[in-house]
Amino acid sequence: MYSEKVLDHFQNPRNVGELENPDGVGQAGNPKCGDIMKIYLRVENEIITDIKFKTFGCASAIASSSMATELVKGRNIDEAWSLTNSAVAEALDGLPPVKMHCSVLAEEAIHAAINDYRRRKGLPVLEDKVYDHEHDHAHHH
Amino acid sequence: MSRQVYLDYAATTFTAPEVVSAMTPYFTQSFGNPSSIYSFSENNRKAMAAARQQTADVLGAAKEEIFFTSGGTEADNWALKGVAWRNRSKGNHIITTKIEHHAVLHTAQFLQENGFEVTFLDVDAEGRVRLEDLEKAVTDKTILVSVMFANNEIGTIQPVAEIGAFCREKGIIFHTDAVQAVAHVPIDVKAMNIDLLSLSAHKFYGPKGVGALYVRKGIKIDNFMHGGGQERGKRATTENVAGIVGLGAAIELAASRMQEASSRVGKLRNMLIDGVMNVIPHAKLNGAPVGERLPNNSNFSFIGIEGETLLLDLDGAGIYASTGSACSSGSLDPSHVLMAIGLSHEQAHGSLRMTLGEETSEEDIRYVLSVLPGIVERRRAMSPLWEDFLKNTQGGK
Numbered sequence: 001m002y003s004e005k006v007l008d009h010f011q012n013p014r015n016v017g018e019l020e021n022p023d024g025v026g027q028a029g030n031p032k033c034g035d036i037m038k039i040y041l042r043v044e045n046e047i048i049t050d051i052k053f054k055t056f057g058c059a060s061a062i063a064s065s066s067m068a069t070e071l072v073k074g075r076n077i078d079e080a081w082s083l084t085n086s087a088v089a090e091a092l093d094g095l096p097p098v099k100m101h102c103s104v105l106a107e108e109a110i111h112a113a114i115n116d117y118r119r120r121k122g123l124p125v126l127e128d129k130v131y132d133h134e135h136d137h138a139h140h141h
Numbered sequence: 142m143s144r145q146v147y148l149d150y151a152a153t154t155f156t157a158p159e160v161v162s163a164m165t166p167y168f169t170q171s172f173g174n175p176s177s178i179y180s181f182s183e184n185n186r187k188a189m190a191a192a193r194q195q196t197a198d199v200l201g202a203a204k205e206e207i208f209f210t211s212g213g214t215e216a217d218n219w220a221l222k223g224v225a226w227r228n229r230s231k232g233n234h235i236i237t238t239k240i241e242h243h244a245v246l247h248t249a250q251f252l253q254e255n256g257f258e259v260t261f262l263d264v265d266a267e268g269r270v271r272l273e274d275l276e277k278a279v280t281d282k283t284i285l286v287s288v289m290f291a292n293n294e295i296g297t298i299q300p301v302a303e304i305g306a307f308c309r310e311k312g313i314i315f316h317t318d319a320v321q322a323v324a325h326v327p328i329d330v331k332a333m334n335i336d337l338l339s340l341s342a343h344k345f346y347g348p349k350g351v352g353a354l355y356v357r358k359g360i361k362i363d364n365f366m367h368g369g370g371q372e373r374g375k376r377a378t379t380e381n382v383a384g385i386v387g388l389g390a391a392i393e394l395a396a397s398r399m400q401e402a403s404s405r406v407g408k409l410r411n412m413l414i415d416g417v418m419n420v421i422p423h424a425k426l427n428g429a430p431v432g433e434r435l436p437n438n439s440n441f442s443f444i445g446i447e448g449e450t451l452l453l454d455l456d457g458a459g460i461y462a463s464t465g466s467a468c469s470s471g472s473l474d475p476s477h478v479l480m481a482i483g484l485s486h487e488q489a490h491g492s493l494r495m496t497l498g499e500e501t502s503e504e505d506i507r508y509v510l511s512v513l514p515g516i517v518e519r520r521r522a523m524s525p526l527w528e529d530f531l532k533n534t535q536g537g538k
Contacts, residue, residue: 010453016523031526034447034466034475034490038525056487056526058449058466 002059003093009063014070017052024120026112029105035061037109039069043117046077053109060092060099067091068106077114081126083107145459146505150437150498151293151321152463156387157346157499163390164348167383175380176369185382192389196353199396200338201329208354208372209385213320213341215365216354217244219376220316220337223362224285225252228314232282238262238270239481240297241289244339245318246477249287258282267429268297268482275304283313290319290338291326294465294478294494295428296438298326305334314360320344320352324395325403325435336360340392342384346499347391351384406497407436409506413495414439416510421517423530427479427492437497440465442479442488445527446520451493454516460509465492487526 002010017040024041035057042050051073053065068088072080085103089095095103108128115125173182175189193204200207210216225235237249239261246261253259260278262270270288279286286308291298301317308315316337319328323338324345330338337360341352356362368377395402411431417424417439427440443451448464455462465476466489474480475489484492495509521527 007453010450011457013523018528027525031485031487031490034486036525054523054525054528056445056524057447059453061447062450062523 001096002063003095005067005091005093006060006063006095009066009092010059013053013062013066015052015066015073016054018054019050019052024113024115024117026109026114026116028108028112029057029061031056033101034058035102035105037061037065037105039065039109039113041113041117043077048072048075048077048080057102057105058099060095060102061105063092064088064095064102064106065109068103068110072110077117080110081114083110143459144508146461146508147500148460148462148495148497148505148509150501151296151344151435151494151496153343153349154346154498155500156343156348157391157394159394160347160387160391164383164387167386171382175382176371185380188386189380189382192385195389195393196340197355199324199328199392200355201331202355203358205373206330206355206358208356208376209380209388210352210354210365210376211350211381212352213242213318213339213344214244214352216339216341216352217242217318218248219354219362219365220339221245221248221252221285221287223365224314224316224337224360225257226363227361228284232280232284234258234260234280234282235285235287236260236262236275236278236283237287238264238289240264240268240292240294240478241287242293242318242320245287245289262288264297264481266483267433268292268295268427268478269429269433270299270304272300272303272307275307279311279313283311285314285316287316287318290317290322290328291435292428292478293321294476294492295440295482296321296434296496297429298322298433298435301335302333308336309334321435324392324399325437327399330355330357337362342388342391345391345395347395348384348387351381351388353388402499403436406499406501407431409501409503410437410439410497412503413497413506413509416506417441417513420510420514424517425488427482427484435496438494439496440492440494442484442492443517443521444487444491444530445524446491446517448490448492450520451491451516454520455513458512458516460512463494463496465494466490 019040022040023043027038029036038054040052051069055065085107088103175185197204320341323340336357338355343349364375366377425442448466465479479489
């Protein structure tokens with residue numbers, strides 16, 4: 001069902017935890033759907049120098065969080081913003097169709113954290129893509 | 142190879158070696174079509190009659206009241222549709238519950254789409270149907286009540302005898318999906334006033350792909366499969382002789398071992414429940430207290446963790462269990478059973494079902510108890526829900 005990479009990131013997630021006094025915190029998802037992701041950022045000179053996550057969700061949600069944090073760590077916040085859910089899924093060697101929303105959640109959580117950072121810095125908040133989660137799920141009933 | 146612990150006996154059991162031995166001759170040697178009149182097939186006709194008798198004996202029924210099917214799902218489909226179509230002129234109202242297996246639930250919804258009115262009864266927090274709710278739901282159009290004998294997820298045993306007595310008095314046909322209960326707890330269709338009962342062989346160490354519907358003498362239902370004259374013309378298709386022989390052998394064997402097996406398994410199950418509840422903080426036992434649930438069933442919720450995560454971590458430790466989380470089913474909603482007993486989405490997503498059986502040992506349970514707390518702790522440590530939960534409980538309400 002899952003690729004080896006998904007299982008690896010599920011079993012040995014990278015960047016798990018919290019940051020003390022983070023520069024940005026973002027959360028996506030809701031308990032109703034069964035997944036919530038929380039991202040903590042440390043930003044120095046517009047560069048994400050550290051990132052941690054906490055996730056409630058299935059294996060692909062945990063693996064997506066882990067992979068997404070790896071992909072944006074060390075990146076400039078604008079580069080990090082442009083990380084797409086499909087890039088996360090690809091880096092994991094694919095996710096089952098019913099689990100694609102997990103990668104969307106990772107993108108959203110990172111966006112929320114970056115916007116929180118921007119808000120704190122007095123920078124204009126960026127507009128997020130609008131995802132229809134219900135629709136995303138309904139396709140695969 | 143490291144340790145393997147199978148704790149999903151409610152999903153399916155292995156086929157008992159004695160049962161396999163009983164079945165084997167009917168694949169290779171005694172393969173005649175039971176409908177053929179020559180003497181070569183006589184042995185098969187006798188074998189099926191014996192299996193029918195074995196099944197009837199365990200239920201307290203007569204062998205003419207047993208109809209073999211392809212499994213529990215077919216038996217449920219037949220019971221509901223067969224009664225509904227047959228009694229359309231008498232009424233169009235069916236009563237069932239919110240915690241039925243999908244075989245009943247989706248069949249009831251199909252009938253709903255075809256002109257029948259269906260009431261889905263609520264259950265209490267332990268998963269029990271309340272008789273007063275049933276009494277209130279009955280109308281002069283009610284033709285069928287279908288309430289499962291015991292729930293497949295949380296193991297709660299329903300007040301079947303009371304429901305049976307009530308339905309008999311009202312003259313309403315009563316069906317029970319007893320797939321999880323047959324040969325696990327005592328059943329007497331006569332004493333319990335059951336009109337129709339579904340069972341499935343692979344839940345009591347028989348083969349997959351065979352089950353039965355008990356239909357009380359005098360209860361008329363529409364035929365299910367149209368074709369030849371098999372199963373007294375009610376369910377056509379050449380009989381699965383080996384499977385039927387296997388069902389007969391399995392039900393007899395399981396019923397003969399039932400008392401001893403359920404007391405042994407029940408003790409191990411209690412040890413598992415006590416261990417989990419004592420060691421894992423904020424664990425919740427879903428379903429009825431022991432004594433009012435199937436002896437092999439345990440079902441827990443661990444707030445802060447999602448069920449699929451638990452299953453995969455347990456799988457990694459060689460432990461095979463099941464969950465009511467949506468993530469394992471590919472649908473948005475978690476288990477309808479756990480939602481019906483009033484769990485929050487978070488609790489339902491974080492459920493773990495472990496069902497024990499013949500090969501479960503005390504060592505297995507000790508092993509599970511040595512592994513599970515660490516898994517729960519590790520996954521909770523990376524869960525934002527657990528973090529919130531701790532903040533809310535420590536900070537007071």
